[in-house]
Amino acid sequence: MSDMRIGGLASGMDIDKLVKDLMKAERMPLQKMEQDQKWMTWKRDAYREMNTSLFELDQMALDLKMSDTFQSKSTSSSNSLAVTATANTTATEGNYNIKVERLATAAINVSEAGISKPDGEQIDPDKSLASQADKFKNPIEYGEFEIVTYNEDGDPNDPLTVNVTEDMSLNDVLGKINDSDIGVRAFYNTESDKVVLERTETGNFNQDSSRFLGAEIGFNGQTAAFLSDTLQVKNGNYNETEGKWELDEDGGQDAKFTYNNALTIETHSNQYNLNGVTFNFHNTTSTSDPDVYNNVKVSVSNNTDHAVEKITKFVEKYNEVIDKINDKLSEDRYRDYKPLTDKQKEAMDENEIELWNEKAKSGILRSDSILSNGLYDMRSAWYGNVDTGSKISQIAEVGIETTRNYLDGGKLTIDEDKLRNAINEDPEAVQKLFNNDVKGEARGILNRLEDSLQGVRDRIAERAGNGGEALMKYTLGRRLVDLNERISAFEDRLVQVEDRYWSQFTQMEQAIQRMNSQSNYLMQQFG
Secondary structure, eight states: OOSOOOOOTTTOOOHHHHHHHHHHHHHHHHHHHHHHHHHHHHHHHHHHHHHHHHHHHHHHHHHHTSHHHHHOEEEEESOTTTEEEEEOTTOOSEEEEEEEEEOOBOOEEEOSSOSBOTTSOOOOTTSBTGGGGGGBSSOOOOEEEEEBOBOTTSOBOOOEEEEEOTTOBHHHHHHHHHTSSSOEEEEEETTTTEEEEEESSOSOOOOOTTTGGGOSSBOOTTTOHIIIIISOOOSEEEETTTTEEEEOTTSOBOEEEEETTTEEEEESSSEEEETTEEEEEOSOOBOSSTTOBOOEEEEEEEOHHHHHHHHHHHHHHHHHHHHHHHHHHHOOOOTTOOOOOHHHHTTSOHHHHHHHHHHHHTTTTTTOHHHHHHHHHHHHHHHSOOOOSSSOOSGGGGTEEEOSOGGGOSOEEEOHHHHHHHHHHOHHHHHHHHOOOOSGGGOOHHHHHHHHHHHHHHHHHHHHOOSSSOGGGSHHHHHHHHHHHHHHHHHHHHHHHHHHHHHHHHHHHHHHHHHHHHHHHHHHHHO
16 A cells, blocks of 8 residues: 555545545544553553552561561660670570670781881882892792691691792782681781781680690791791790790680579680570670679560561551552542543643543452452451460450451551560460461461462462463453454454545546546537
8 A cells, every 4th residue: 555645636525534534433443442452451550560569468478477576585784895695586585694704816916026127118018029028127938838727626727828939929928818718817017017917717726735836827937937037927926035935925715704603615706605595795794803703684585576566567568458459449430531542642742641541540440359359358367266275366365456447448456555465475376376377277367368368369360460471371461462463453454444445536536537538528529
């Protein structure tokens, strides 16, 4: 079909306008199908929006079911500058007395003196060792050296071997130590002109004095001359009077504390877990007498605030979803406002289109059976009795009830004081009331609610899909595929109809032209 058509030369009629007017009538069924197509797309998206809200509620229910919601513990300390604690759900409520006699420290080795010549220019740790050789106080000992550290069992880790070459800088050598997995941090301090080697973990792991004098960062001074001579880092302090090596005072040590005036424990770190309580040591509990230590009282109790807060947030989310569903079910439907076609939008501005679409989309899920049935199932999940093995068997007994206003559509309200008292008195029964993943009368409220949510979400997915699957996988998608095929076929038919109209008008023009020619001929003959 050619877009260049000129009609009416013989008849004087506006053929183009006539054809367009005729095609308007022909396109009316197409317009209806396009509106149906848009309506189904809107309905699918509205279903998916509701499914997203239901999914969010489902995720909050899953989070609320966690044991720490109802069994979480809070802790307090009589001296938080010395000892703090955290407790898991298995911790027993009560008071714990802790006496800290010693903190764990990390082993640290430092150059005994500055490594640069005292009367010369200080070394540049980023330049090659060869270029800095005349700045070092002691000769640079090239070659390999080995460092060993120890694990929690006191066994040596795999040693680190570093090969010192002339083209390496001091920071290159120290970087080899830092990049290894032996757990040692190494750096050069320009202000003191010294090298520092320190363990990244606190504790005394090497308790065998026959292994590098019990040093935590072990190396042989004779074979590791770069460390012991060039950098002047030793495994211990050399006592000239006694003529023997002694362990550095800053060597790694274990923390030492006494639990409940009875059990004395040493640990590599300043943290220790005992009976579900993790104690963190920040300082010793010494008094003015260095040999006397005070007790710090650590108290463990149920964290009722945590449970009340999480339950309150869940109920708020539930009420929000209930509001949203009720609004959709009761939303006004404006049947005179059909979805706009592209041609209709051409004659309107953006504001008019927005206002029109707002009316057209209204009531798209009005009285929807999936949502109304799902809403009924969700409400029912809250009201049934739950066999908890305790006197608590209904949600009202923990302070959660339906609002008195029937217009709220089943929204819930919370009496926080009643809920808090129930959790304090019997946290296990409250937990079972909400979460008990069994069948029958003992099934928890959240488990029943999740069953309802899953049911309505499955039905929505069956009708509207989830967003990633093919159109043929859900009901509205299959209807859209069928409608798209019908629209495509009808558009092909419209092309044929338009061609037919033009063909008919062209034949009419040709007939009129022939009649005009004959009339002119006769006029010439009679004239």
